[in-house]
Amino acid sequence: MSRADDVYVVGCGMHPFGRDESVTGMDMAERAVREALADAGVAWEDIGYAAGGSDVSGKPDTLVGRLGLTGVPFVNVQNGCATGASTVLTVANALRAGEASLGLAVGFDKHERGAFHVSAARYGLGDWYAETGMMLTTQFFALKTQRYLHDHGIPERALATVAERAFRNGSQHPLAWRRKPLTEQEILDSPVVSPPLTQYMFCSPGQGAAALVLARGDRAFDLCERPVRLASVAFRTRRFGSFEVFAPWLPPGPHRSPSTDAAEAAFRAAGVRPTDVQVAQLQDTDSGSELIHLAETGLCGHGEQEDLLVAGDTDPTGRIPVNTDGGCLAGGEPVGASGLRQFHEVVRQLQGRAPGAQVPGCPRVGFTHVYGAPGISACSVLTV
Amino acid sequence: MRTTRLIDESLFDSVDPPRLAGARCSRCGTVVFPRQASCPRCPAGLMSAHALPVRGRIWSWTLQAFPPKPPYRPPAGGYQPYHVGYVDLGEVLVEARLAVPRAEIWIGLPVRLTTLPAYHDEDGTEVLTFAFRPDGEAGR
Numbered sequence: 001m002s003r004a005d006d007v008y009v010v011g012c013g014m015h016p017f018g019r020d021e022s023v024t025g026m027d028m029a030e031r032a033v034r035e036a037l038a039d040a041g042v043a044w045e046d047i048g049y050a051a052g053g054s055d056v057s058g059k060p061d062t063l064v065g066r067l068g069l070t071g072v073p074f075v076n077v078q079n080g081c082a083t084g085a086s087t088v089l090t091v092a093n094a095l096r097a098g099e100a101s102l103g104l105a106v107g108f109d110k111h112e113r114g115a116f117h118v119s120a121a122r123y124g125l126g127d128w129y130a131e132t133g134m135m136l137t138t139q140f141f142a143l144k145t146q147r148y149l150h151d152h153g154i155p156e157r158a159l160a161t162v163a164e165r166a167f168r169n170g171s172q173h174p175l176a177w178r179r180k181p182l183t184e185q186e187i188l189d190s191p192v193v194s195p196p197l198t199q200y201m202f203c204s205p206g207q208g209a210a211a212l213v214l215a216r217g218d219r220a221f222d223l224c225e226r227p228v229r230l231a232s233v234a235f236r237t238r239r240f241g242s243f244e245v246f247a248p249w250l251p252p253g254p255h256r257s258p259s260t261d262a263a264e265a266a267f268r269a270a271g272v273r274p275t276d277v278q279v280a281q282l283q284d285t286d287s288g289s290e291l292i293h294l295a296e297t298g299l300c301g302h303g304e305q306e307d308l309l310v311a312g313d314t315d316p317t318g319r320i321p322v323n324t325d326g327g328c329l330a331g332g333e334p335v336g337a338s339g340l341r342q343f344h345e346v347v348r349q350l351q352g353r354a355p356g357a358q359v360p361g362c363p364r365v366g367f368t369h370v371y372g373a374p375g376i377s378a379c380s381v382l383t384v
Numbered sequence: 385m386r387t388t389r390l391i392d393e394s395l396f397d398s399v400d401p402p403r404l405a406g407a408r409c410s411r412c413g414t415v416v417f418p419r420q421a422s423c424p425r426c427p428a429g430l431m432s433a434h435a436l437p438v439r440g441r442i443w444s445w446t447l448q449a450f451p452p453k454p455p456y457r458p459p460a461g462g463y464q465p466y467h468v469g470y471v472d473l474g475e476v477l478v479e480a481r482l483a484v485p486r487a488e489i490w491i492g493l494p495v496r497l498t499t500l501p502a503y504h505d506e507d508g509t510e511v512l513t514f515a516f517r518p519d520g521e522a523g524r
Contacts, residue, residue: 028395034412092457126418128392130455132513133448134468134479134504143470150444194446240414240425248476249406249417250470251425 001168006274007092008220008227009382010213011040012344015108016330017208018177026299028209028337029108036104040223042214047213048100050073052092053083053107055335060106073099081283081372082235083107084339085380089233091214101216108209108212109334114211123246137285137373140204140245142194144286149196152303157198159287160184161309163201163329166284169316170330171188173356177206178330201287206332212347222309226351228366231272231381234265238375245373259283259369260378263297266367268274270381274298277381278363279349281342283371284327294322297369297379315358324357339378342368350384385396388510391502394418395514397435402497404514406476408434415476439474439519443484445469445482445489457503457511471495471516494519 013035015028029052034078037044044067052060052074061074072104073094079086081268085108091103118137146300149156164184170176182200190199226354236258238244243255267274280299284290295302314322325331325345328338346366348354366382390396395418397405406417411429417436423429451463467482467489483500484493495516502513 023509037447118455126392126394127455128395128502128513132391132481133452133455133456133466134481136448136452139446139448143444143468144448147444147470147491192447192449194449196446248479249415250479251414252472252475252477 004216004218005096006217007095007230008215008224009230009343009347010215010220010224010227011036011038011042011071012213012347013037013039013211014175014341014344015209016175017206017337017341019206022327023206024107025054025209026063026111028110028207029054029060029063029106029211032108032209033104033106036211036213039335040215042102042213045070046102047072047104048090048155048212049073049094049103051077051087051105053077053087053336055080055083055109057108057110057336060339061107063106065107069296076335080376081335081370082339082378083336084343085233085235085368085370087340088212088214088230088343088376088380092230092233095216096264098151101184101219103214103216104211106209107336107340110207111205111334113205119271120349125246125248129246129248135246137245138194138197139190141286141288144243144292145286146196148288148328154291154303154306157184157188158291158306158309159196159201160187162284162287162290163187165309165315166323166326166329169324169357170326173325173330175355176326176330176363177332178326190352197286197288203285203328203331203333206334206336207330208334208341210337210344212246212340212343219362226384228347228350229383230382232266232269233378233380234262234269235378236262236376237344242375244375257296257371257381258375258377259293259296259371260298262379263369266379267298267379270383272365272381272383276365277367278365279324279346279359280320280367280369281327282320282322282369284323284329285333287329289371290323290327293371297367299367316359321359324354324359339368339370342370343380343382345380350382388512391511391513397433401438402499402514403438404436404497406434406436406479417476417478419444436476436478440471440473440495440516441476442482442484442489442491442493442495443470443472444491447486459501460504481513483515484515488518
């Protein structure tokens, strides 16, 4: 059944997301790692390869000072919203290459309140772009969503339906930040940030950490009762013609997203179709992004989202449950941790031990998707 | 005496009337803004200066409803909510401030290039940036 060069998730851990001034990013990362190790029933000394990611909360490899100075190779990655997926990809490739039989991926972050700070120079742009008030990620999400709703005839109410489901799922999840359900009307009536998006349709920068223990196929089934196979993970940067954040100009279109490229590659490598997915995680920095990502990843057709949402098809009990833990909307967005939060949730769902709402009927195929600046996406397929 | 300056001269091909300075690839025809020396589509292409069309239509729009953090610089009277969007100029879509009232804004609205005061330097110099306003001459 299992092949030695297959990679499985055999343990996962997560520090609650949200705001807690008493802990640092590193504190949270340490707790997530220790939980993942305990979940897999292994010790830090057993880990032969590690990768970690954080956007603003320190060098991940310094965690060895807390976990144990074993000499383990520890790669730091910093890939924006794809950081978590990059750590998984790095560790999985090392295991497949025979570097080690057990590996660890960890992601963490702790951000300041409010919108992310930006630097025009860091994105290769002139100072004018930020000085004139155009360098805000919230504007990009609003502009992309506005055009998408226009092109596909989707009403703004669908954006509230997405957020309503996110907060409902978050309210049932012990590790989520936003735990209070909100009605569609409350979401529509919250202060406008950038139309068509309101305050409760956006996630907030927050804090959190998550970690996974990965094992080669020849070890996985000895360590774990129900290991989850990493059937594929694919990372893509943007190609010409994509519509990205911080873009002073765009080509006339059509605009193809790196999410589409990454999803297609992940499905192809895993040998499954989007219709096979029984539990999914989609980057939901805002309601519009999730709505668009549903179609960009192939989970539905462009313009089909409203019907899907209204029918409850994306609820935990629906045909294609999305963001069963409440996603970024309910969890907040600690950039380095969110990607691994997605893995944590999907792994636990496939193992039948979701911390929050469990998808009924023993789902066997899971999917994760992240998307971020300046046009990167990573997708994975997980199976049991 | 009150003086004005452009926020970044490299963005403008001319000032009165304003034209934006883009660049066009000699090989694939891709038009970019601001100017850049290499083509993002065909790495072998040569880019040459290319003044952008001044008239187009709103392709997408939104409102900046909260004051941005620095390095945003508010105008003399302080931050007021403002519209931004992409304007379809045919050969390229350009992101810009939109000097269009909310009641008039819609995807497809004909607009034309203008300038507006972004902020003032400490010595009182008015700093102009580019923007698009409703194009009264365009047929509805």
